[in-house]
Amino acid sequence: MKVEATKxxxxxxxxxxxxxxxxGFFSESWNQRRMAEAGIDLDFVQDNHSLSSKVGTVRGLHYQTPPHAQAKLVRxxxxxxxDVAVDIRAGSPTFGQWASAELTAENGSQLLVPEGFAHGFVTLQPDTEIIYKCTDYYAPDCDRAIAHDDPALGIDWGVDPTQRTLSDKDAAxxxxxxxxxxxxWEGAA
Incomplete structure (x- = not known):
């Protein structure tokens, strides 16, 4: 298993x-012991699986507030x-900054998005399936979103804005x- 830091x-x-x-192939997408050896100690309680039929489908940027904040492992x-993560931790030196990774069925890579980060993605191929684990259950009263096209974030989604498909919730x-x-941010004084 290869673990790479992002910015x-x-x-x-x-x-x-x-x-x-x-x-074909075999791969362990999650092994709690191996992850703990790599310093990743999370207890996932829910698996989600979504299908987006159109290229340019944007879902996010989503997060849940405490007491039901979630870390996610997305593949x-x-x-x-x-796949995009945005730092929303007050006092963080990277507050409002984002990191992204291209996740494909072929590369098998996964993005770990901790609590305190908003998460979203855009599909690059038709009929894209997203599978992700969460450390807390979905809680509608704690569900929040940030505009994916907020100019202050400046996220490069790699898809023409006129070709994006969003839910009403995400568009608003x-x-x-x-x-x-x-x-x-835990490092804040």
Whole structure:
């Protein structure tokens, strides 16, 4: 397993080993013992699986507030997506900054998005399937979103804005500057 840091502290790109032959491949997408050995100690309680049929489908930027904040481990089961994490921890030196990774069924890479980060993705191929683990259950009263196209974030989604498909909820999401701060950077004094 390969674990790579991103420019955001705690957001990791994890690529499990794959063992292949003429039949295909085998890979452990999650192994709690191996992750703990790599310094990743999370207890996942929910697995989610979504399908986005159109290229340019944007989901996010989503997060849950305490007491139901979630860390997520995101991978692509079919197709390809650009996965994005945004630091929303008050006092963080990287507050409002983002990191992204292209996750595909072929590369098998996963993005670990800790609590205190908003998460979103855009599909790069038709019929893209996204599979992700969460450390807390979905709690509608704690569900929040940030505008994916907030100019202050400047996220390069790699897809023409006129070709993006969003839910009504995501299209109406507020900008980062309009959010109530609910996460605090642990390094803040």
């Amino acid at each position: 955001l502290d705690g957001v990791l790109l994890i690529t499990p080993d794959r063992f292949g032959d003429s039949r 692509c089961g079919r197709g390809a997506l650009l 999401a507020p900008n980062l500057a309009d959010l109530e701060t609910v996460f605090t």
